[in-house]
Amino acid sequence: MLLEHLGYEVVIPKHRESGRAYISKGLLKKARKIAIENVSGLKDIVTKETPLVGIEPSAILTFRDEYVDLVTDDLRQDARKLGENALLFEEFIVREIEKGHITSEFFTSEPKKVKFHGHCHQKAIASQTPTVRMLSLPRNYEVEVIPSGCCGMAGSFGYEKEHYTVSMKIGELVLFPAIRGKNPDELIAAPGTSCRHQIKDGTGEIALHPIDILYQALR
Secondary structure, eight states: OHHHHTTOOOOOOSOOOOSHHHHHTTOHHHHHHHHHHHHHHHTTTOOSSSOEEESSHHHHHHHHHTHHHHSOGGGHHHHHHHHHTEEEHHHHHHHHHHTTSSOGGGBOOSOEEEEEOOOHHHHHHSOSHHHHHHHTOSTTEEEEEOOOOOOSOTTTGGGSGGGHHHHHHHHHHTHHHHHHTSOTTOEEEOOOHHHHHHHHHHHSOOOBOHHHHHHHTBO
């Protein structure tokens, strides 16, 4: 695992799923139950020194955004604190770069170009900047942000049969042409699971999570 190779101890605490899928379908009672369980179980574990780090933007950002409104009043302050220490993987990596704990010396110096498609949830609530900075950590990696909007999946929207045609049309606006125009040796980065599925279905190309790209770049 990348973090372990970089010298970090990784602990997977007992927890439920984020509840993002229930929220996206309006099933807020079920999402509320999950939020309460997660905040109750993680509030004494997650701190600034031991953050909760996630790899799926929409899932980890649920801890930061919706949980404060979903939990009961007695857990609201705990949910707020948990959200402050819930980080995207790339946010954690950039924080450690700024502390001087992670440098380009850990990674290859061979040149590589990366086309990056950002996740909608990340664009709306956080930022793509940490991802670009993380992918630029290997000294000669060049990152190009694809100026795409939604890939067309929009959570579970594109998985549903009746939305397939619309989903593909959205992908064809910017994302798919940009990927078809890439050079054979260029990599495609996409942190969203559904985004990677959409790219594979729409272009036949394999997109990688930014973590995979950084892991492959280790010396």
